Amino acid sequence: MRIRREHFLWPTLATGAAVAVAAAGGGSGVGVGHLSFKNAADTHLQINTPTATKAVRSVTWGLYRDVNSVDPIFGFDYPENTVDSALCDALFRQTPSGGRAPGLALKVSNPNPTTDVLTLRPGVTFWDGHPMTSADVVYSLQRAANTKVGGFYTSIFNRVKSISATGKLQVTLKLTQPDQWLLGELSSLPGMIIEKSFATKAGTKYGTMGVGGMCTGPYMIKSWTAKNGLIAVKNPHYWDRSIHPWVNQYTFKGFTDSAMTSGLETGAIGITYSTDPTILQALKGNKKLSVTQGSSYITDALIVANNKGPLGNVKVRQALSMALDRQAYIKATYQGAAQMPNTLANPGTWGGYEPSIFQAAYNALPSYKSPNIAAAKKLIQQAGATGKTITIGMSNQITQIQNAATTVEDAAANIGLKVKLKTFPAATWIDVFTSAKARAGLDAFFVLSYPDYGAPEGQYQQFVLPTGSLNYSGFNDPTITKLLNRSRSTANAAARARLVVQAQKLIMQQLPWIPLSDPDTVLVTQKNLTGAPASFSYMYAPWAAVKLGGR
Amino acid sequence: MSALLEVEHLSVWLPVEGSPRSILTDVSLSLEEGEALGIVGESGSGKSMTARAIARLLPPSAEIAGTVAFDGADTYELKGAALRRFRSQVPIVFQDPRAHINPLRRIGDFMCEGALASGGQSKAAALKKATKLLGDMGIKDPEGRLHQYPHELSGGMLQRVMIASTLMTDPRLILADEPTTALDVTTQEEVVAILDELRRERGLALIFITHDLDLAAALCDQTAVFYAGEIVDLQASSTLHTDPLHPYMAGLAAARPAVDSRGGRLAVIPGNPISAYEAPRGCRFAARCGFAEDRCTAGRVALEPVASGFARCVRAEELRAARGAW
Amino acid sequence: MGRRLGVMAATLLVSSFVIFGALYLAPGTPLAALSGGKNLPPSAVRVLERRFDLNQPFLERYWHWLTGVLHGDFGYSVVHQSNVSTLLGQELPISAELILYAGLLTIVFGIGLGMVSALRPGKVDDVVLALTAGSAAMPAFVAGIVLLLILSVDLGWFPALGQGAGFVSRFRHLTLPAVAMALAGFALVARITRTSMREQLQNEHVQTAVSRGVGYWPIVTRHVMRNASIPIVTSFVVVFATLIALDPVVESVFSISGVGGTLVNDALEKDIPSVQGVCLVLVAAFVVLNTLVDLAYRVLDPRLKSRS
Numbered sequence A: 001m002r003i004r005r006e007h008f009l010w011p012t013l014a015t016g017a018a019v020a021v022a023a024a025g026g027g028s029g030v031g032v033g034h035l036s037f038k039n040a041a042d043t044h045l046q047i048n049t050p051t052a053t054k055a056v057r058s059v060t061w062g063l064y065r066d067v068n069s070v071d072p073i074f075g076f077d078y079p080e081n082t083v084d085s086a087l088c089d090a091l092f093r094q095t096p097s098g099g100r101a102p103g104l105a106l107k108v109s110n111p112n113p114t115t116d117v118l119t120l121r122p123g124v125t126f127w128d129g130h131p132m133t134s135a136d137v138v139y140s141l142q143r144a145a146n147t148k149v150g151g152f153y154t155s156i157f158n159r160v161k162s163i164s165a166t167g168k169l170q171v172t173l174k175l176t177q178p179d180q181w182l183l184g185e186l187s188s189l190p191g192m193i194i195e196k197s198f199a200t201k202a203g204t205k206y207g208t209m210g211v212g213g214m215c216t217g218p219y220m221i222k223s224w225t226a227k228n229g230l231i232a233v234k235n236p237h238y239w240d241r242s243i244h245p246w247v248n249q250y251t252f253k254g255f256t257d258s259a260m261t262s263g264l265e266t267g268a269i270g271i272t273y274s275t276d277p278t279i280l281q282a283l284k285g286n287k288k289l290s291v292t293q294g295s296s297y298i299t300d301a302l303i304v305a306n307n308k309g310p311l312g313n314v315k316v317r318q319a320l321s322m323a324l325d326r327q328a329y330i331k332a333t334y335q336g337a338a339q340m341p342n343t344l345a346n347p348g349t350w351g352g353y354e355p356s357i358f359q360a361a362y363n364a365l366p367s368y369k370s371p372n373i374a375a376a377k378k379l380i381q382q383a384g385a386t387g388k389t390i391t392i393g394m395s396n397q398i399t400q401i402q403n404a405a406t407t408v409e410d411a412a413a414n415i416g417l418k419v420k421l422k423t424f425p426a427a428t429w430i431d432v433f434t435s436a437k438a439r440a441g442l443d444a445f446f447v448l449s450y451p452d453y454g455a456p457e458g459q460y461q462q463f464v465l466p467t468g469s470l471n472y473s474g475f476n477d478p479t480i481t482k483l484l485n486r487s488r489s490t491a492n493a494a495a496r497a498r499l500v501v502q503a504q505k506l507i508m509q510q511l512p513w514i515p516l517s518d519p520d521t522v523l524v525t526q527k528n529l530t531g532a533p534a535s536f537s538y539m540y541a542p543w544a545a546v547k548l549g550g551r
Numbered sequence B: 001m002s003a004l005l006e007v008e009h010l011s012v013w014l015p016v017e018g019s020p021r022s023i024l025t026d027v028s029l030s031l032e033e034g035e036a037l038g039i040v041g042e043s044g045s046g047k048s049m050t051a052r053a054i055a056r057l058l059p060p061s062a063e064i065a066g067t068v069a070f071d072g073a074d075t076y077e078l079k080g081a082a083l084r085r086f087r088s089q090v091p092i093v094f095q096d097p098r099a100h101i102n103p104l105r106r107i108g109d110f111m112c113e114g115a116l117a118s119g120g121q122s123k124a125a126a127l128k129k130a131t132k133l134l135g136d137m138g139i140k141d142p143e144g145r146l147h148q149y150p151h152e153l154s155g156g157m158l159q160r161v162m163i164a165s166t167l168m169t170d171p172r173l174i175l176a177d178e179p180t181t182a183l184d185v186t187t188q189e190e191v192v193a194i195l196d197e198l199r200r201e202r203g204l205a206l207i208f209i210t211h212d213l214d215l216a217a218a219l220c221d222q223t224a225v226f227y228a229g230e231i232v233d234l235q236a237s238s239t240l241h242t243d244p245l246h247p248y249m250a251g252l253a254a255a256r257p258a259v260d261s262r263g264g265r266l267a268v269i270p271g272n273p274i275s276a277y278e279a280p281r282g283c284r285f286a287a288r289c290g291f292a293e294d295r296c297t298a299g300r301v302a303l304e305p306v307a308s309g310f311a312r313c314v315r316a317e318e319l320r321a322a323r324g325a326w
Numbered sequence C: 001m002g003r004r005l006g007v008m009a010a011t012l013l014v015s016s017f018v019i020f021g022a023l024y025l026a027p028g029t030p031l032a033a034l035s036g037g038k039n040l041p042p043s044a045v046r047v048l049e050r051r052f053d054l055n056q057p058f059l060e061r062y063w064h065w066l067t068g069v070l071h072g073d074f075g076y077s078v079v080h081q082s083n084v085s086t087l088l089g090q091e092l093p094i095s096a097e098l099i100l101y102a103g104l105l106t107i108v109f110g111i112g113l114g115m116v117s118a119l120r121p122g123k124v125d126d127v128v129l130a131l132t133a134g135s136a137a138m139p140a141f142v143a144g145i146v147l148l149l150i151l152s153v154d155l156g157w158f159p160a161l162g163q164g165a166g167f168v169s170r171f172r173h174l175t176l177p178a179v180a181m182a183l184a185g186f187a188l189v190a191r192i193t194r195t196s197m198r199e200q201l202q203n204e205h206v207q208t209a210v211s212r213g214v215g216y217w218p219i220v221t222r223h224v225m226r227n228a229s230i231p232i233v234t235s236f237v238v239v240f241a242t243l244i245a246l247d248p249v250v251e252s253v254f255s256i257s258g259v260g261g262t263l264v265n266d267a268l269e270k271d272i273p274s275v276q277g278v279c280l281v282l283v284a285a286f287v288v289l290n291t292l293v294d295l296a297y298r299v300l301d302p303r304l305k306s307r308s
């Protein structure tokens, strides 16, 4: 029986708060250099794998389930992110290390701080040969912003007043306030451009199996059936001449954990980013497979869901965080494929801009390397919380959550807190996030979350802003809110980063969530395949698809 | 010329829980072409086993001593096609036609099966023959019957089918193992009449197994009386009642008037019947015999010629002489 | 036959209602599947709920679905973003092939071994008995994984995943899963064959056939097997019911894109039209199977024919 994998990851949904913003200086381009950086907690994480040298006829790409839509604005989970990234281009391209590079837009200029003028790349065609124009871009963005269409990314446009074509290859966004987060999001699924004529004809069926989609990406849909999965072939007219995909054809298909394992072991599956962490060592031991751990955007944490209970006291949160034996948890759960978290944003998200500022800030934060029970106990006593009970939601059918619950239980017991576990079946675990009724009575529950682009604030905004989509406790710290909203409006990267690390320091004191680990991206390929980045970029950019090839 | 069937010193053992159990001991009898032999005896005395031994239908686990010769050939030497041909020459009419005819196959298939197996006949010819035989048995609409299934026929009708089926292969000896026991009284008479007629018309040899002494005597030239796996008295049917050679037969004959003749069971003789394997040394009837002496149980008793027949009794001559004794 | 169709329609109606109701009442929403379970913005939820009729009251939804089915429209799968009839059209043949293949293996090997076992008492029989006991005790998914590990992962004789395309490739892909599925039912068929053949061998009419000079094989086939066929054919219902029940597990172990693997997942995701479509087909298949076996009885056992 297919038990849903532990893929309950939560992307950012930028929700704006009105904060006046300093004007960004002149119309500078967006291009960001490929800054490489070392992960603070560990140094063995890789971004790239050795370059491919050989063409390959066809590769099966293992997903944890079949793709159900190729409409980027209805893509919200690994399979769709992975496939959309191979099929479609966004206005900006996330680099393998998480930076932002020109994509279908060459640059953004700001005639005034609340106007983003996008200059589109000339010579781009859709798979059907039709040239991409500003009409397609305006259509795609307006469609993504339109709440009547029902896309998943409407709220990222909440500082956008209007989207209009101001030239054949120019699109102008009028904003209520400057918005750096919007540019980040436009390097992700909501920034992917689909063909207007195709999409209007397809209507609500756009992106479904029967109709398919129409994008500009390096791969195009050849066939798509429930039986054989989505088969994509090289787009011979791809605009980016610097890219030479090695693999002629990909089959994107969903596999259960056990099928994924046997598929990898027999060579039936060429590449996957979704393996069960509990079999990592077995895969590493397999001579036919290459396993690479890379940086990711994912944060593994305990959500504090109720600020009226014992966890409403910041000392209790801090004590619990201090008492967690994260090292043991990471070993048991990820077989080492996760890092110690100093913050609630994975260092993998720093690559977007100014990693050195984030690195320094990270290093300055207290480390969680080993539990400090004595100090934690003292905090509990100070808070007068000794003997109090916290209720934690978990699912014992999901190994990672089961282990996390045990870790929290042990820590609580060590510092004089009682834990009551409320167990959900894997199938209804989702309800904890979507239904207030399911959440009732919970002081905390577990989450894996990630932002849509390489920026820690993309991660933080979803649970520290009062309007954040994952802010379940009503956490509201005016200073933090103000700092983050200012960062949203700040065009200067270094200034923005400094605002974010200021907020981050407060967040790590306040602990609206309690970090558990920073899981790695785990790339598994056949030994004879190489080249795909081991970073989280496979979720947003075509690198994995175009760089994979024969060794 | 030798007899059609010659059984000599036939003994049979069957394994029961691994060890052989005596079923028949020293059975000898012979049958001429066209002759009829009646076999009577209490239940369990070995009548059916004798028939099976003759038709080579003993289970593979049986141990057999002695010989059975059919038409001069030792039947236990036969194999494969020759064995099957022999069997088709010595078909059995079983007691319960309902159980002994496959309920899932048509009458026609049942009738023709043996004939087709032994070869030489086309299906059409076999069906024609079957039709004719059923007609001969006094069955109406024989052709229609061939297409019917056993459950659509009455017991008597089915037994006629059974008898008719034995004739399909032009046999020379028919073994009828209590062919009327499962039938009601009027049908019994009809079936016996048919068998008798057949035998006379076609000159078939017949072994007729029954519990009914009178019937055996009426139908058969000779009668063999079985007791505990042995023949104890074997003689012409005509003298069976008037000149019993063995005290057991004498007991049966004496009790006869007390028994409802047709379809009745054998007469009641004081004491319990025994099976072959339970038999003591010497005379197996001794325990129930009014004339038993020490020498009766001293050693094996052989089947010896007495008068015009055979008896297995050390005092047979002596008792016969003193006829007045019983 | 008319009555039979009536019963079938009633069965389908009742089961569809029950399944619909159970799924309707279960917690969660199929929209969660679209987002991998993430919190969707309220505007998206509103639009999608309206588009897929998710917020209509139960009876209305059921009625909508039912009238659709009567017009040949099985509805739209939210999870797969596709018409259910399209999905069924793609997935059903694979499952049908797998189940039939497994059924064929079950029956051929079950009857074969059962016959050997019945006709060769002693050592051969003992070996067969041990074999069937072993295979009956092994759950299909364990068998599947073991077969997969040995024959596919280690030895590379068979493909590990998927269903292949084209006859030969399909055949190769479906062999291991079919064997895994066949193991359970095969023991049943072998034992029933053995027992009923033994029983028939003891039967008096077999004696009669022997006494008529009929040969060994004609007796085995025309009498023993022929008569044993009734209980054996009866066991086919159980065999196919078992295979249908095992299909989802085996399909997911071997990653076969049939209806079974989809069924379990879609039930969890509350994708009512998809689950309903598959269930309708399964119930129909079962009713048809039962009918076929009933008909087979009539052919096999003339006593039934004259009784009705």
Ligand SMILES: Nc1ncnc2c1ncn2[C@@H]1O[C@H](COP(=O)(O)OP(=O)(O)OP(=O)(O)O)[C@@H](O)[C@H]1O
Residues within 6 Å of the ligand: B014, B015, B016, B021, B023, B041, B042, B043, B044, B045, B046, B047, B048, B049, B050, B059, B275, B276
């Ligand atoms: N398969 C067998 N294994 C062991 N003993 C058997 C077997 N079949 C029959 N017997 C025994 O052989 C003996 C003779 O049996 P048989 O059937 O010849 O008796 P019968 O004279 O025909 O009796 P009835 O009048 O009841 O038909 C009986 O004691 C019976 O218990």
Ligand SMILES: [Mg+2]
Residues within 6 Å of the ligand: B047, B048, B049, B177
């Ligand atoms: Mg008898």
